[in-house]
Amino acid sequence: MFLRKSLGLAVALLGAASAHAGRPPELAGFERGRAVWLGTCQLCHAEPATGAPQLGDAEAWAPRAAQGKAVLYQHALEGFMGPLGDEMPARGANPALSDDEVKAAVDYMVRAAQPVKP
Numbered sequence: 001m002f003l004r005k006s007l008g009l010a011v012a013l014l015g016a017a018s019a020h021a022g023r024p025p026e027l028a029g030f031e032r033g034r035a036v037w038l039g040t041c042q043l044c045h046a047e048p049a050t051g052a053p054q055l056g057d058a059e060a061w062a063p064r065a066a067q068g069k070a071v072l073y074q075h076a077l078e079g080f081m082g083p084l085g086d087e088m089p090a091r092g093a094n095p096a097l098s099d100d101e102v103k104a105a106v107d108y109m110v111r112a113a114q115p116v117k118p
């Protein structure tokens, strides 16, 4: 009984491991971006009072995304002052983040604001 249970668990774990290995790379980037977002960006991008465009707010993100990724990356990395005086601090005020981490978090927010495809 116990043996059968642990065998089942081992098979389940193996299955999970191989499913992980077979993941498309863009999903790995998405998860990385989400982790960075949870650790740093959500402080403002899940707090409307800050004036930051909120996660999943398609209306707020559409004109920003229309600027192109290069501009969004630059504003996230170097900081940006909006027309209403709301400040996006460089790297979300977390200098420990690498360029790639900041970019992954930008990608995550841009993607999260897109309508879900059926």
Ligand code: HEC
Pocket: 036, 037, 040, 041, 042, 043, 044, 045, 050, 051, 052, 053, 064, 067, 071, 072, 073, 075, 076, 080, 081, 082, 083, 084, 085, 086, 087, 088, 089, 091, 092, 093, 097, 102, 103, 105, 106
């Ligand atoms: C201290 C608050 C704060 C934190 C933390 C923060 N942001 Fe922002 N962010 C803002 C505000 C405010 C704006 C909107 C500025 C404006 O346009 O008025 C903004 C705007 C942006 C924009 C849009 C820039 C544009 O050109 O329209 C991007 C991209 C962005 N943030 C990325 C990030 C990422 C990635 C992180 C985490 C690494 C992060 N932010 C963390 C406050 C913050």
